[in-house]
Every structure is written in C-alpha cells, then in structure tokens.
Amino acid sequence: MKSKKAQLGEQVMIFPFVLMLIVIGGGIAAGIYVFFSSGYDFRKVDADILNYKIQDCLTTNKINFNQDKALLEKEFFTVCNINQQIIKENFIIVIAKNSEVKLGIESDEVTCALSQTTAKNNPNYPICTTTFLNDFRITTGSKQQAQKQIT
Amino acid sequence: MNISLKIKNKKAAENVISSTVIYLLIAMVFFAGMMLFLWNQMNGASVWERYYSEEITKLINIAKPGDQITIDIQKATQIAKKNNVQTFSEIFSFDNSQNKVCVKLSPGKKTCYSYFNDVIILSPDIKLIPENNILTFTISEPKK
Numbered sequence: 543m544k545s546k547k548a549q550l551g552e553q554v555m556i557f558p559f560v561l562m563l564i565v566i567g568g569g570i571a572a573g574i575y576v577f578f579s580s581g582y583d584f585r586k587v588d589a590d591i592l593n594y595k596i597q598d599c600l601t602t603n604k605i606n607f608n609q610d611k612a613l614l615e616k617e618f619f620t621v622c623n624i625n626q627q628i629i630k631e632n633f634i635i636v637i638a639k640n641s642e643v644k645l646g647i648e649s650d651e652v653t654c655a656l657s658q659t660t661a662k663n664n665p666n667y668p669i670c671t672t673t674f675l676n677d678f679r680i681t682t683g684s685k686q687q688a689q690k691q692i693t
Numbered sequence: 694m695n696i697s698l699k700i701k702n703k704k705a706a707e708n709v710i711s712s713t714v715i716y717l718l719i720a721m722v723f724f725a726g727m728m729l730f731l732w733n734q735m736n737g738a739s740v741w742e743r744y745y746s747e748e749i750t751k752l753i754n755i756a757k758p759g760d761q762i763t764i765d766i767q768k769a770t771q772i773a774k775k776n777n778v779q780t781f782s783e784i785f786s787f788d789n790s791q792n793k794v795c796v797k798l799s800p801g802k803k804t805c806y807s808y809f810n811d812v813i814i815l816s817p818d819i820k821l822i823p824e825n826n827i828l829t830f831t832i833s834e835p836k837k
Contacts, residue, residue: 625811
C-alpha cells in the first residue's frame with residue numbers, strides 16, 4: 543500500500559515537469575524571436591533618404607541660413623517639404639554651415655557619434671549619415687522603430 | 694484478504710493512471726500551444742507587416758506630389774487571406790493626419806511606420822489581379 547507521504551511526493555513531481563516545459567518553451571520562443579526579429583533595421587535607410595532629400599532641397603532652393611533659428615526652422619521645413627512633427631519624434635537633422643551649426647541641436651551629433659561606437663547595437667540610439675555639400679555639413683539620423691498597434 | 698488486496702491494487706492502478714493522464718494532458722496543451730506559436734511565426738505575418746510598412750514609407754519619402762505609386766502586394770494578400778483578415782481593404786491604411794502607413798496581415802494587430810515627407814496619400818486602391826494583386830495610391834500636397 544502506498545503511504546500518504548509517497549502520494550504527496552508524486553504530486554510534487556508535477557512542478558519540475560511544468561518547469562521543464564516552461565524552460566523548453568521559453569528556449570524555443572527565444573530562438574524564434576531572435577531569428578525572426580533581427581535583420582530588418584530601417585534606420586540607416588531612413589537616415590540616407592532624409593539626407594538625400596535635404597541635399598536635393600539645398601541644391602534647388604535658396605534658404606537664408608543667417609536668420610533667427612526659429613524662422614530658419616520654419617522656412618527650412620516648409621521649403622524642403624519635411625514634416626517637422628515627425629522629425630522631432632524620431633529623427634535628427636543637424637545642418638552646419640562653415641562648421642557652425644545653423645539648424646538642429648549640436649549634441650545630436652554626439653549622439654550620432656556614440657551610436658557608431660559604444661551604442662552600435664542599441665536600437666534606441668539613432669543611426670546617422672553625414673554628408674558634405676559645398677559649405678554645408680548635413681547630419682541626419684533615424685531612431686524610428688515599427689510600432690505594433692492593437693486593433 | 695484476497696478481496697482487500699484486489700481493491701488496493703485497483704486503487705493504486707487508478708492513482709497511476711490519473712497522474713499519467715494529468716501529465717499527458719499538460720504535455721498536450723503545451724505542445725499544442727507551441728505548435729500554434731510556431732505556425733504563426735512561420736506564417737511570418739509580423740515580419741511581412743514590417744517589410745511592407747517600411748518599404749511603402751520609403752517610397753512615400755522619396756516621392757513628389759503628383760506621383761502615382763503602384764506596388765505588388767501578392768504576398769501580403771496571400772498571408773492576410775490565410776490569417777482570415779476580413780477584407781483586403783483593411784490590409785493597408787494611411788493616416789494622413791499622423792503621416793503613418795499601417796499594415797495589417799493578421800487579426801487583432803497592425804504594424805505602423807511614419808514618413809517624414811510632408812505629403813498626403815490619396816485614393817489608395819487594391820486591384821485583385823490573378824497572380825499579381827497590386828496597390829495603387831497617389832501622392833499629393835497637404836491641404837494647408
């Protein structure tokens with residue numbers, strides 16, 4: 543006859559069993575997540591397109607970079623047909639003329655430099671592109687990630 | 694004596710069977726859940742949602758007002774159909790107020806991506822052509 547203590551031991555064995563299932567399931571889920579979620583990063587492409595668009599805009603339009611910063615921002619975003627709100631949320635634009643930053647925040651260039659070194663694989667940091675056009679140094683960056691929404 | 698031994702053996706057998714059944718049930722539920730999860734992942738809905746939303750955003754960012762864009766969405770419609778998305782018009786949505794492109798390839802969720810080009814999207818339309826479904830839309834200047 544089985545004692546009550548022995549029956550208790552048998553019931554307790556369910557915990558290691560469930561734990562084992564959780565470990566197996568977690569391992570499979572983690573493997574699949576790593577496999578499917580990586581490798582489709584669009585930040586560099588975004589930064590390149592934004593940079594190209596700004597170069598194109600500066601080449602074809604004449605923008606007065608010697609005016610007040612607020613006025614310059616307004617003119618720049620209107621003339622270049624870029625949505626200021628979206629840029630503020632997820633992008634970086636720094637335009638320097640003769641090494642003097644005229645548009646954007648200087649510290650954003652530091653963030654860009656960081657993202658190329660220590661924070662290279664950090665998805666929360668922007669990926670940036672810097673180009674030179676005549677007297678201008680144009681730095682653009684993107685930290686945009688696809689957003690999942692419940693419908 | 695003999696009868697009581699039989700009864701004890703029967704009880705022990707019942708105990709063994711019931712605990713085995715419980716273990717089997719838990720294992721079955723676990724493997725069913727895993728299979729469902731794997732099936733959903735292999736179907737690749739979330740990967741394709743990201744792919745389409747980001748590629749369409751790229752097209753919009755480099756487009757100019759007046760451009761008409763046509764893209765092949767055969768793969769997207771196949772996945773949406775497999776995942777029982779109610780209507781194809783639900784798959785692609787454009788939010789002109791927030792400059793967003795959203796793609797929905799499975800019920801209950803969608804993936805969105807923002808475009809910085811200050812334009813609006815007009816008359817998005819899905820044309821169902823055998824072997825080559827397409828999405829067309831027109832880029833226009835925003836209403837000031």
